[in-house]
Amino acid sequence: MKNAKWFFPLALLALTLVYLTLSKVQLPGGGFSTFGSDTVRAEVTRIIEEGNIEMGGRMQAYQIARVKILEGKYAGVEMEIDYGKRQIRSDEYSLAAGEKILVSISKTPENVVNAYFVDFVRAAPILWLAGIFALAIILISAWKGIRALLSMAFSLYVIIGYIIPHILIGEDPLRVSIIGSAILLGISLYLTYGWTLKTHASVLSMILVLLLTGALSALFVVFTKLNGTGDENVMFLIQMMETPINLRGLLLGGMIIGALGVLDDLVTTQSAAVFELRHANPNFGFRALYNSAMRIGQDHVAATVNTLVLAYAGASLPMMLMFSLGHGDYGYIVNFSFIAEEIVRTLVGSLGLIAAVPLTTVIAIFFAQRADSLARWENILGEEGEGHHH
Numbered sequence: 001m002k003n004a005k006w007f008f009p010l011a012l013l014a015l016t017l018v019y020l021t022l023s024k025v026q027l028p029g030g031g032f033s034t035f036g037s038d039t040v041r042a043e044v045t046r047i048i049e050e051g052n053i054e055m056g057g058r059m060q061a062y063q064i065a066r067v068k069i070l071e072g073k074y075a076g077v078e079m080e081i082d083y084g085k086r087q088i089r090s091d092e093y094s095l096a097a098g099e100k101i102l103v104s105i106s107k108t109p110e111n112v113v114n115a116y117f118v119d120f121v122r123a124a125p126i127l128w129l130a131g132i133f134a135l136a137i138i139l140i141s142a143w144k145g146i147r148a149l150l151s152m153a154f155s156l157y158v159i160i161g162y163i164i165p166h167i168l169i170g171e172d173p174l175r176v177s178i179i180g181s182a183i184l185l186g187i188s189l190y191l192t193y194g195w196t197l198k199t200h201a202s203v204l205s206m207i208l209v210l211l212l213t214g215a216l217s218a219l220f221v222v223f224t225k226l227n228g229t230g231d232e233n234v235m236f237l238i239q240m241m242e243t244p245i246n247l248r249g250l251l252l253g254g255m256i257i258g259a260l261g262v263l264d265d266l267v268t269t270q271s272a273a274v275f276e277l278r279h280a281n282p283n284f285g286f287r288a289l290y291n292s293a294m295r296i297g298q299d300h301v302a303a304t305v306n307t308l309v310l311a312y313a314g315a316s317l318p319m320m321l322m323f324s325l326g327h328g329d330y331g332y333i334v335n336f337s338f339i340a341e342e343i344v345r346t347l348v349g350s351l352g353l354i355a356a357v358p359l360t361t362v363i364a365i366f367f368a369q370r371a372d373s374l375a376r377w378e379n380i381l382g383e384e385g386e387g388h389h390h
Contacts, residue, residue, distance in 0.1 A: 009187070038104055044101060062082060064085070072105070100121035102117075154188060172249050173253035177256045198272060198364070202271045266357065270357055293365070297360075308353065
């Protein structure tokens with residue numbers, strides 16, 4: 001089968017979509033107003049008043065504006081809102097006539113309808129940025145870039161259409177995250193790189209690393225007595241949900257998904273390094289091939305772990321600033337659950353990535369050294385890799 005490289009990934013994708021469709025679940029109706037459900041778009045028609053007001057111990061600008069509701073039950077109705085009189089606001093951005101904003105509409109027991117400023121409408125610039133990103137990746141990577149975009153879309157579909165709904169109905173978040181992550185990365189890798197021995201090595205390594213990361217996460221979450229309540233969003237979720245959610249499992253699932261993007265890069269790069277080294281010198285034995293590949297992997301994993309730590313530190317920067325401002329004792333601070341969760345998340349994710357390098361190297365060597373003997377199964381297993389043919 002000459003088209004095995006793409007026939008099998010597309011067939012696998014079709015089967016996966018059937019599975020995701022059949023496993024689709026009905027989300028529980030909690031009877032509460034979900035985030036954003038009472039929010040509509042509006043257009044500022046004119047600024048009625050501007051000035052300064054004391055808010056939170058400092059002076060800030062405020063505006064009172066007239067807006068026209070653009071959608072929903074009150075579409076076409078004009079209302080007044082204030083921006084900066086009731087909430088802390090940034091002085092960097094002000095309302096202007098013609099600007100699109102989001103407003104929240106509520107009705108008092110006396111049937112008085114009020115509108116409140118929520119945020120600016122940012123859909124258009126975000127779409128422009130997404131378009132520039134898509135164009136850039138296609139210009140640089142051509143067809144591989146298009147396949148990468150399709151893989152990214154599929155990844156978002158798995159997270160939004162499978163992982164999140166199954167967690168919301170009360171299933172074990174750790175199990176759901178591992179299954180969803182394996183589907184997500186497996187299909188993404190095959191769609192991007194094709195049905196080849198090199199991709200098989202990457203997918204098998206990735207599944208084993210996910211299982212290892214899940215086991216390490218479960219061990220250290222129990223060891224450090226974390227229960228998943230360190231994030232204030234989780235506490236808000238508990239209040240909203242009628243279906244009980246395994247919060248510890250949710251924390252574990254988040255740790256696994258958080259390492260996915262870096263894991264994708266790590267296993268594919270290491271597999272590629274092994275196959276290229278084997279192709280460059282077919283006389284390399286296991287030890288020589290392993291040592292050469294590990295020298296490449298050591299540099300890569302050092303940079304990758306640093307990337308992961310910086311990513312988590314960047315996300316937690318406001319919290320770190322808060323403690324530094326208060327001259328807090330960091331040895332004392334690490335005991336708080338919301339700090340400990342981020343530390344465990346970072347270190348466990350990094351341990352999984354570190355383990356991925358030798359694991360992927362061994363598995364890739366297994367496939368690379370048997371590429372010639374597996375050539376007779378090429379119609380089923382695929383070619384050795386992109387640019388390498390038997």
